[in-house]
Amino acid sequence: xxxxxxxxxxxxxxxxxxxxxxxxxxxxxxxxxxxxxxxxxxxxxxxxxxxxxxxxxxxxxxxxxxxxxxxxxxxxxxxxxxxxxxxxxxxxxxxxxxxxxxxxxxxxxxxxxxxxxxxxxxxxxxxxxxxxxxxxxxxxxxxxxxxxxxxxxxxxxxxxxxxxxxxxxxxxxxxxxxxxxxxxxxxxxxxxxxxxxxxxxxxxxxxxxxxxxxxxxxxxxxxxxxxxxxxxxxxxxxxxxxxxxxxxxxxxxxxxxxxxxxxxxxxxxxxxxxxxxxxxxxxxxxxxxxxxxxxxxxxxxxxxxxxxxxxxxxxxxxxxxxxxxxxxxxxxxxxxxxxxxxxxxxxxxxxxxxxxxxxxxxxxxxxxxxxxxxxxxxxxxxxxxxxxxxxxxxxxxxxxxxxxxxxxxxxxxxxxxxxxxxxxxxxxxxxxxxxxxxxxxxxxxxxxxxxxxxxxxxxxxxxxxxxxxxxxxxxxxxxxxxxxxxxxxxxxxxxxxxxxxxxxxxxxxxxxxxxxxxxxxxxxxxxxxxxxxxxxxxxxxxxxxxxxxxxxxxxxxxxxxxxxxxxxxxxxxxxxxxxxxxxxxxxxxxxxxxxxxxxxxxxxxxxxxxxxxxxxxxxxxxxxxxxxxxxxxxxxxxxxx
Numbered sequence: 001x002x003x004x005x006x007x008x009x010x011x012x013x014x015x016x017x018x019x020x021x022x023x024x025x026x027x028x029x030x031x032x033x034x035x036x037x038x039x040x041x042x043x044x045x046x047x048x049x050x051x052x053x054x055x056x057x058x059x060x061x062x063x064x065x066x067x068x069x070x071x072x073x074x075x076x077x078x079x080x081x082x083x084x085x086x087x088x089x090x091x092x093x094x095x096x097x098x099x100x101x102x103x104x105x106x107x108x109x110x111x112x113x114x115x116x117x118x119x120x121x122x123x124x125x126x127x128x129x130x131x132x133x134x135x136x137x138x139x140x141x142x143x144x145x146x147x148x149x150x151x152x153x154x155x156x157x158x159x160x161x162x163x164x165x166x167x168x169x170x171x172x173x174x175x176x177x178x179x180x181x182x183x184x185x186x187x188x189x190x191x192x193x194x195x196x197x198x199x200x201x202x203x204x205x206x207x208x209x210x211x212x213x214x215x216x217x218x219x220x221x222x223x224x225x226x227x228x229x230x231x232x233x234x235x236x237x238x239x240x241x242x243x244x245x246x247x248x249x250x251x252x253x254x255x256x257x258x259x260x261x262x263x264x265x266x267x268x269x270x271x272x273x274x275x276x277x278x279x280x281x282x283x284x285x286x287x288x289x290x291x292x293x294x295x296x297x298x299x300x301x302x303x304x305x306x307x308x309x310x311x312x313x314x315x316x317x318x319x320x321x322x323x324x325x326x327x328x329x330x331x332x333x334x335x336x337x338x339x340x341x342x343x344x345x346x347x348x349x350x351x352x353x354x355x356x357x358x359x360x361x362x363x364x365x366x367x368x369x370x371x372x373x374x375x376x377x378x379x380x381x382x383x384x385x386x387x388x389x390x391x392x393x394x395x396x397x398x399x400x401x402x403x404x405x406x407x408x409x410x411x412x413x414x415x416x417x418x419x420x421x422x423x424x425x426x427x428x429x430x431x432x433x434x435x436x437x438x439x440x441x442x443x444x445x446x447x448x449x450x451x452x453x454x455x456x457x458x459x460x461x462x463x464x465x466x467x468x469x470x471x472x473x474x475x476x477x478x479x480x481x482x483x484x485x486x487x488x489x490x491x492x493x494x495x496x497x498x499x500x501x502x503x504x505x506x507x508x509x510x511x512x513x514x515x516x517x518x519x520x521x522x523x524x525x526x527x528x529x530x531x532x533x534x535x536x537x538x539x540x541x542x543x544x545x546x547x548x549x550x551x552x553x554x555x556x557x558x559x560x561x562x563x564x565x566x567x568x569x570x571x572x573x574x575x576x577x578x579x580x581x582x583x584x585x586x587x588x589x590x591x592x593x594x595x596x597x598x599x600x601x602x603x604x605x606x607x608x609x610x611x612x613x614x615x616x617x618x619x620x621x622x623x624x625x626x627x628x629x630x631x632x633x634x635x636x637x638x639x640x641x
Contacts, residue, residue: 015073022066022096026103029058033106067097116187120194123181127197130177131204133170137163138208141215147294150226157219163212174205222294225287232284233306239280240313243273247316250323252330254399254409256338259331263324270320277317281310333398337413340391344420347384351377351427359434371442374435381428388421444506448516451503455523458496462530465489470537476548483541490534497527551591 074093078086140163147153181198250266253259288307292300358373395417400406406414435442470486473479500523507516 011073012077015070015077018066019070019093019096022070022100026096026099029103067100070096116184116191120184120191120197123177123184123194124197127177127201130170130174130201133166134174134204134208137167138204138211141208141211145219145294146296147222148296148299150223153219153223153226153294157216157223160212160216160219164216167209167212174201178202178205218293221290225290229284229287229291229303232280232287233310236277236280236284236310237313239273239277240310240316243277243316243320246270246273247320247323250320250327252327252398254334254407254413256335259327259334263327263331266327267324270317270324273320274317277314281314284310330398333394334413337391337394337398340387340394341413341416341420344384344388344391344424345416348420348423348427351381351384355427355431355434371435371445374431375442377431378428378435381424381431385424385428388417388424391417392421441510444509447506448503448510451499451506452519452523455496455500455503458492459523459526459530462489462493462534463526466530466533470541473544476545476552479541479545479548483538483545486534486537486541490531490538493527493531493534497524497531500524500527547591551588554588554591 070093074089078089081089141160145156147156178198178201181194181201185194185198246266246269253262285307288303291303295303354373354377358370358377361370395414399410399414470482473482500520504516504520507513507520510516
């Protein structure tokens with residue numbers, strides 16, 4: 001038995017131990033690789049531990065001695081062993097050898113990454129003080145500041161200048177670190193967290209610079225605002241003092257030319273004051289808004305009150321506009337007032353001439369015209385008096401009140417208005433006196449006019465009735481109605497003559513009544529024509545009605561007589577005298593012809609020809625055929641009776 005066979009158990013145990021350690025080492029290496037390449041971001045100390053552990057495991061990377069010993073030992077041990085066991089052990093060892101072989105490149109790659117990672121972690125450690133520096137400066141640039149005056153702001157500016165100087169001094173170092181990081185990022189093995197570190201550094205640096213510059217600008221603006229606020233505050237009050245003085249200087253000017261000129265000048269001045277004051281106030285208010293951002297709470301209201309005071313004083317601009325608007329309206333009203341006084345002065349001259357013409361007419365004037373013109377003049381004077389009252393009321397509203405100072409220009413307007421009133425009153429009194437002289441004439445003229453107003457419409461209607469003429473009656477009843485109408489027309493004409501005569505009597509009482517006399521004469525002539533016509537109608541219709549009544553009476557008598565004789569005679573006999581009957585019938589025929597002639601004569605008084613001349617024409621002769629007609633008519637009427 002050989003040595004290996006005798007000590008197989010012991011040697012096999014040693015072999016298995018070294019085999020296990022080889023496997024364990026590879027397990028540890030893979031675990032170390034996993035930790036080194038993990039996505040977790042370590043602190044530099046943690047990564048250093050992992051790096052050192054990995055590098056210590058990789059010191060005898062090839063493991064050639066171990067691999068050779070395992071191979072030779074396994075061959076020796078397995079010479080006397082069964083084939084299956086030999087094969088199994090060979091497969092196990094081969095698997096370990098293959099695993100080690102494949103692990104070598106990975107280990108070498110990881111070693112390279114480890115160096116790169118370590119540089120990146122070292123870079124991150126170096127960034128810590130830089131970030132602390134940047135954060136400190138950023139915090140100093142964003143912390144809340146208070147400034148109660150320009151001196152405090154100036155101190156803050158000095159401190160901020162130091163911050164900016166520190167940033168500028170560190171600029172090159174920070175830029176170098178950024179460049180170093182970007183260079184490390186060029187390595188394909190560079191971890192992802194490095195990009196985040198570089199980006200964070202850039203952003204922090206840029207943000208801090210921006211915040212520092214913003215704070216510096218804010219402080220400079222605040223400093224300028226203190227200067228602006230104080231300067232514009234003083235200037236605002238100065239301008240407002242001027243605006244107050246200008247407001248007090250705006251007065252009514254009772255000058256038609258000087259007033260508008262002064263108004264235009266003050267409008268321009270007010271416009272300049274408004275634009276200047278508003279610009280200064282807006283600048284001052286803007287400076288206050290800037291100061292309020294950094295003022296302590298106990299100072300904010302104090303500064304704001306100063307702005308409020310200026311704002312309150314700017315109300316003078318609105319008052320000035322309102323005052324100028326009032327002055328503009330006053331100038332317009334003064335023009336209207338002046339024109340009204342001028343119109344009255346011109347009219348007073350015209351009224352004087354009209355009254356003189358009434359008192360001393362250039363040609364003969366009828367009292368009626370004098371009364372009419374006097375009344376018209378008085379009516380016009382009354383209207384002008386009302387207009388003058390309006391001017392006087394305008395004077396009370398527009399001109400200085402009692403106790404106030406009255407300018408010489410205003411006095412001129414007042415004196416002119418007084419002159420108009422005095423002249424108008426004198427003219428009114430004189431016109432009233434003249435009109436009183438004709439008061440009786442006015443009364444008699446009114447009575448005359450009243451009579452004329454009653455008589456003239458009747459006259460026109462009567463002349464129209466005359467033109468209509470008489471209509472031919474067709475029965476005795478209608479003839480009686482026409483007669484009654486004609487008598488009414490005649491009676492009414494005689495009554496209206498009394499009205500005309502009364503009116504003429506009133507006219508005779510006037511101082512001058514030529515025109516009235518002419519009108520009365522004309523009316524009487526027209527009345528006479530109408531009255532004569534109506535009288536003729538009454539005469540004609542009276543004759544016709546009497547004839548017609550007589551004819552009807554005779555017919556009735558004859559009918560009665562005939563009826564009496566018939567009843568007294570014996571049956572078959574007759575007591576009527578033929579001679580007497582013939583006599584009665586001839587009488588009836590004559591009367592009927594007369595009645596027909598009278599009716600025919602009325603045609604001359606109808607619409608076709610009713611004039612007095614036509615009425616005087618001879619009546620037409622009765623036709624011979626009328627007798628037989630009358631004879632026929634008599635028995636007919638007798639029969640009807």
